[in-house]
Amino acid sequence: MKLLFVLMVLLFVIQSTGCTNSTPRVKPAPVYQHGERVGGGSTSALEMPEIGTEDSGEYGREPGEEYRVSELDSDVPQAPTDSPVTDLSSGSLWSGGEQVAYAGSAESGAAPMGKAANSLLEKAESQQQAGDLSGAASTLERAVRIESRNPLLWNRLANVRLQQGHSDLAVEFASKSSEFAGSDESLKQNNARIIDKANSSR
């Protein structure tokens, strides 16, 4: 009995090294019932850029790309460019100097920022500097959920969107920031610059 098994296994090992063109006879396991999309675990077909972001070139017009600012306005640039934000002021908008000025916004009239939102702001800034603009936007949106009326957060969101080439959104966020900005004139000026820049790139 045991000998037979050993023999079979032996044969099977010998033969399986050679031939590969035999076909399965049993119906495939459940995972295949949905057709050829599955297998290999690749998900590239599922990936969608956020709003036709800097990645959009790679994907052509995938379904996800249509979502969209176009829901609200179809004038979103289809092939956004990386707007060099450094043009906007002496330094980049999120660079140390200006950020510090806004972080201490209590003296400039706007509400002070809590530690939680501030930690997210810092995270978003490092994401932005590392070129992860989508991630920075996501982090800022999380911060906005915590402090939905903090003008600095809306300003940063405007900034990230501008850099992504989403001029329309940048204008909206910057305007919203200014509405919450109270007497923080420097922040309002910064928003105005974002709006100018966005309008000129449309």
Place this chain on the structure above:
Amino acid sequence: MLILLFIAAVPLGTYMMQLSDEITTSFEGKRWAVPARVYSRSMELYSGAPVSMERLVSELKYLGYRKVSQPDSTGTWAMNGGRLLLRSRPFTFWDGAEPERALDIRVAAGKIKSVMNHETGKEIDLVRLEPLEIGSIYPRDNEDRVILTPDDIPEMLKKSLITIEDRSYYDHFGIDPRGITRAAVSTLVKGRRQGGSTITQQLVKNYFLTPRRDLKRKSKEALMAIILDAKYDKEDILAAYANEIYLGQDGNREIHGFGLASEFFFGVPIAELEIHQIALMVGLIKAPSTYNPRRNPKNALKRRNLVLDVLAEQGVISEGSAAVAKKKSLGVVKKKSTGQGGRFPAFMDLVKRQLRRDYQPEDLTSEGLHIFTTMDPWVQKTAESNVLKRLQQLEKQKGLPKGKLEVAAIIATPQDGEVLAVIGGRKAGYAGFNRALDATRQIGSLVKPAVYLTALQYPDSYSLSTPLDDSKVVLHNRGSKSWSPSNYDHKSHGNVPLELALAKSYNQATVRLGMDIGVERVVKTLHALGMSSEPDPLPSLLLGAVNMTPLEVTQLYQTIASGGYRSPLRAIREVMGPGDKALKRYPLIIKRTVPAGPVYLLSRAMQSVVTRGTSRYLLNALPKSLNLAGKTGTTDNLRDSWFAGFSSDYVTVVWVGRDDNKPAGLSGSSGALRVWADMMKPLKSSPLDLVVPGTIEMARVDPKSGMLFNPVCGGNGVEKPFLRGYTPYEEAYCDSDYLMAPVPAQRSSNQVARPGRGSRDSDGHPDFNGDSWDNSRSRSSKKSNDGLGGFLRGIFE
């Protein structure tokens, strides 16, 4: 003899090779269709977070955290002198991993006072708890599972499995000849069938084969088991078994694998299971239905204790710990989900419709996506429980037939349009007709804010204090009967300030106002606010003869609540794929669609609805300091009862009525408003603090005439906001008879602005330009067969 054997072995070997190929293709690809898992938002803990102790503890309960005296393992918490000590679970979000943490949380006055690391005593800026799983989207074969890697499976579970199911697992080569012999003898001699299957054979049987029990299939099973064992690691096969095995039923849904079973029966991740729970699950394998701990707890207990005895007998656990475990109750949690909708079918419905747009059904049911939604379990649950109570109370109070009142509601955030809760009907856990998304009903007076908002964009004619004529109005349409709407109280109220006419919801004044500015303009405003349909611009529209779903109404009021920025309502934030890869974001999008100044004025008038209009009930039901804004809506013969309103944190719409469209016997304020208040009360919102746009200035006016306050006449006058440059410039006459003169139906005369003083915003543009943004383009182009419905398509596309 040997030669004979060899000859027999050749075709057998060929056959085995074919089987081998089959196994390889299945086993080395993706082994299962992995259903998408849908999560709620996650609770953010930070100093100042609006989280009361009650809310925090509820969240921990939803998440299946256990209250203990010393929280030293994940998923446990304790109270210690007013501090909540918590050992959080690690969780991987789309934007990174949140590690396991020992937290020390203090709560005071309904807010989190501090969050500290319990071990280091250091303050932590921000922590996210893991989100609550609110459902899964599984394929048509109804198999639902959570995949475990070999490392995910607790050692104790592995040992117990092997001890109970296949003691020689690590020694045999896929089949166990001694076991087979034993089974064969038993079957032949005692006439009793006995299983001699190894774990490998059981896996083969469940995974590759049909459940027939004949010799041919048995032999094939044995051969495949041998091949599987020869080709793959024992640990890998054991993990596959642990993921494949069927362990229970939840309606149509089949519970497969220990990963899901742990959540399903005990409400905790598998890593947190104790020995008595492991024993219960291992015991289930033999007969998941017979030993179902919810339906047959006695059988289950007996079986579990038998398993514990065997484990002790085999030295897997000590006699002592077996004795302790046997004393424990089954530890099974109440069943949380039923069918595809999970615990929150109405919300899941919205999620699925949004997903359907971007994903193929098979992606959702097979790719193991993680879907992070905007749902707030606390908001959803408290809303659900309060709604039913109030409906029953209303039926009793008003002598209405029992069980006929239906309800729908949406709670969303004003600034970013995230949907926090969806109520689809009075039976919250029941996945039936989703009224919040699919019931299109006349909105009645909920349309009025759009009428007034339109008027307020013509500041040379209308301000909050402009007197409106509320006398009887008769409209003649060519070819049809004349139309003469009356007020709710069937009275005329003479000249009333615009603000009060909205607050009191006067129909006659509103129709006159709407006819003056033009129904087409009102339709345009409705589109700017977020309406998706194209209603005929008939006068009856001014009183709400237009059908919308509660969701669509929520969109309209979100735009108002955010000061004129429309955000397409969203139920999903992110989708994460296998390997924790972020696949798709649904980002925050805002667009100013109505000008800030007029929206501010409208919001002030909507606050008057609460302070002196149709919604004064709220002044007692909720703190006055909330400064809530809203509007009631009632349709003919009390068929529909609506209330839509907002605070700074929530914009909430409630509909109450009957499915058969018979009169429900409730006005907006006697029905929906009550439900609204009950839903909002536990949420402890912060007060509505309207941002005053730069285009607004204040002026002291005579409350009756709306003209500038005249100190000569005595009294104090009232401070009212106006669009800059459009404050009244004529002082009031002291002779109040002046007021009795009806205001002409055309542009009113007593409020003409000074020439050249028109309001400009900071960019020098008029603040109130008439062509507010209109979304007709996206509205007309799409045809339906995606199940979204006009409005949802409008949002999601």
